[in-house]
Amino acid sequence: MSTSQPLYPSTALGKTSLIELPSQAKFDTLFLADGAGSNIDDVTKRFWIVSAFEPVTLFSAIATRTEHIGLVYTVSVSDNEPNLVARQLASLDHISHGRGGWNVVTTPGPGSLNLRVPKEEEKDSVAKAEQPLRVEQPIQGHPVIAQAGTSAEGMAFGGANADIIYCANYSIEDGQKTYHTYKSHTVAAGRKPDGLLILTDVAVVWGETQEEAERKLREVSDLWPIEVAVHNLGMGFVIGEVDLDAPFPQDYDRDAGSFRQTAERCSVGLGHRLLIGTTQSIADDLQAWIEAEATDGFAVIQPLVIDGLREFAEHIIPELQRRGLFRSEYEGKTLRENLDVPRPENYYTLLRKGAA
Template sequence: MSDRKQLHLAAFIYTGQASQSWRHPLINVHQSLDINYYIDYAQLAEKYKFDTLFLADNAGFPVKGDPLAKHYWSVSTFEPATMFSAIAARTERIGLVYTASVSDNEPNNLARQLASLDHISGGRAGWNIVTTQGPAAKNMQVPADEAGEAKYRRARAFYDVTAALWDSFEDDALLRDKESGIYVDLDKVHAPRIDNGYYVAEQPLRVERPIQGYPVIAQAGTSPEGMAFGGAVADLIYCANYSIADGQKTYRAIKANAIAAGRHPDDVKVLTGAAVIWGETQAEAERKLNEVSRLWPIEVALQNLGIDFEGADIDGPFPETYRSTMSKGRAAAIANFARSNGLTIRETAERCSIGLGHRPLVGTTKSIADDFEAWLDAGATDGFAVIQPWVIHGLRDFCEHVVPELQRRGLFRREYEGRTLREHLGVKRPQNQHVRRQAVAAAE
């Protein structure tokens, strides 16, 4: 292993809600419900030693009443825990992180799904906590106008219950002693007894503690409230930045929030999104970009930016004022990118929508590796969430050309050194909270 700081890499396993990649001649239009496609994708990423897969998911139909939904690949997709359980059976090392919203789920059920996936996979599960409201939010009595601090209070309450449920069993609670006939030491099984104003939990979870203690906790909010929450509970934070300077600012803020929460800054890894298109030459890479971006109806590309331009001329300069319709941080990053490169609104949409609003990185083996190295060395990120507008074909290009160059430079692993996702990321396995309290009491 190189002495240099190592990159962490996540592979986006699905290109997102408004993806138009399905229109390309190379793409099988049935792939969104072809489990063998996802298994092939996962096995390819595992062969090239990615830390984890990442699935961005929302339980709701793309956008209620959205006339553009007729274009979306994502109107019919797998439920993540089910899909990743199938992938877990056909892979051995790669992590399995999926998105589940606190506004669209119930803690006991989600805790059990994630704990089960962690056991099924041998310790590779991860949960990306989001606050997005989906079809079950009303049933969960989540206010439709809940925002800002209120959203993250709910998220923390949900997380606290979920963590307590994962800690229902101490690590050595299951005796499984055939001679005595005792299967479990009930003194080491704990009922949560939680009523925090949002959720009630009164029974132990019906599955023993996950192999990793808790599945890896991922988070993607870069608002002040989001970063404070992520700094307190997350092992992995995804962010969207378009420049090293912006990346450094976000990176320092995330690490500072971890310290403020009483954690070590290395307890939280930062991954920056990058939509990568590779070519033998820059001209070939640009041709590939144009080939995929022209598949997007302009109205879909504009909507996918998450910015309301309020009637501005799309062939005019990117405006100084606009309204974010999704992530404020991502909208600001896109705006800075557009202005610094002199792009019109249309050009911005064509270039940025293919990567779910993340930074497009279009280039050769050398230029892409140079870019990743520069961000890492500048302290702007711990790694990258690699988004593939060309789906598995793009992932194969990246794996076969860029990954070997990163390995040659000593920036990325040649072999996995551990088996769990926490081991890949170098983040701690959390101690059971009941054991921790017992230790504190014994020391007093």
């Protein structure tokens, strides 16, 4: 990285930490992905996932340093005991004064502990499932529910039950298909379509000019060892068995080039759509997705971590605000208020109404 031409000029946000910056930029949520740490081999032991804080512990700490931003973390229902998960989520919702959220995932395959709710005939021998939940009702009724299913069953579940869907699409056309599938499930479940927010993952690399953005992309790409980048393609490709300079065999990415380029871009964007450009071109792209009803918003991944986040806050957010596409102030106190998704009615009230 050049020192004579700083990539990241200091500004009013220059001294803000990773914890405070997203709230200053008025993001809705911080999101933590998580998963089982199985199958660590020579390649995967070099990933960040081998050393990551446990999400609810980390978010409980962050909750005490923030006021508005939502805190959505991932818990697999296959790997975690339901009563503990519910208690942790409810506790975080209280600690954060109504900003908790759960990304509900299942874990397939051998990495899963495969815990499950016991069948009726097993319940006598497995008392845990009967434990009362020893925590007050969460401030938001229950935490915001996020989901990222891609199977037909997953999409039906998300459309019927979730408040937020995270999805990874690479074209507006694919985004529109996902968007309309989910919203039709929401309507079929008797909910208003606006009660479900579709957020599409996008990895943003910003530059004053397109050339500067491309240069930053190359700098970040160079940080990925090529054997790890090839592994990240996730299709069973192994370094040594592929010709890195040959064209990539499938239409995996819009801008697929050689095998090496595709692997590097996949790694930089963590498998999600890469958006490399200037303030205008990035804002134009995001606006086009919103206007085409391909998404309701975005989960912004930062290949450049805090510097990329700072640039997004300093350049892209003000442009989106100028276009009337993004808030200038938080609307409410809880995450549900800020997302404008309904607070679920109390279970016992529903019971009294005969609706549960």
